[in-house]
Amino acid sequence: MTEISPGQRVDVIVDLIVRRIETGEYQQGDPLIARNIAQELGTSVVPVREALNRLLGEGLVELFSNRSARVKKLSPKELADSIDVWEAHAMLMVKLASQRIGIRDNAERMRAAWKKVYTAGVKGDRAKFLISVRECHKLLKEVCDNAYLDR
Numbered sequence: 665m666t667e668i669s670p671g672q673r674v675d676v677i678v679d680l681i682v683r684r685i686e687t688g689e690y691q692q693g694d695p696l697i698a699r700n701i702a703q704e705l706g707t708s709v710v711p712v713r714e715a716l717n718r719l720l721g722e723g724l725v726e727l728f729s730n731r732s733a734r735v736k737k738l739s740p741k742e743l744a745d746s747i748d749v750w751e752a753h754a755m756l757m758v759k760l761a762s763q764r765i766g767i768r769d770n771a772e773r774m775r776a777a778w779k780k781v782y783t784a785g786v787k788g789d790r791a792k793f794l795i796s797v798r799e800c801h802k803l804l805k806e807v808c809d810n811a812y813l814d815r
Contacts, residue, residue, distance in 0.1 A: 673707060677715035685724060685735055686795045696725060696733040722798055738790050750797055757804040757813060770807045777803045
């Protein structure tokens with residue numbers, strides 16, 4: 665993992681953890697041990713902890729005072745609450761993205777992302793739904809090309 669910059673390292677770790685949740689390798693309630701993840705990736709625990717903090721903000725991870733973490737168990741209410749917040753943010757991003765939807769393959773990529781959200785929702789898979797919404801937001805930010813959306 666030494667070939668990437670420190671900023672990219674956190675993104676890579678976030679994507680790895682999310683992918684493992686999505687594939688079922690990490691289940692709701694599973695512990696996430698920063699030291700073990702860091703050792704596996706050949707990095708220090710600092711970017712792993714930063715990645716876990718980012719995922720805390722996205723509602724996918726719970727952190728505890730003893731520095732332990734686990735994949736969050738999502739109740740139906742928590743899922744609905746997170747969707748309410750994301751919905752407001754997404755409306756702004758959709759407005760901005762609509763101005764750039766005709767550039768390159770943006771329209772096709774957005775269709776594919778929304779299809780994943782819809783499919784996960786229909787199947788009732790909470791974790792995959794949350795992850796597909798997260799990926800859709802990530803794509804919306806990219807299409808919008810507005811640096812303030814990250815802040």
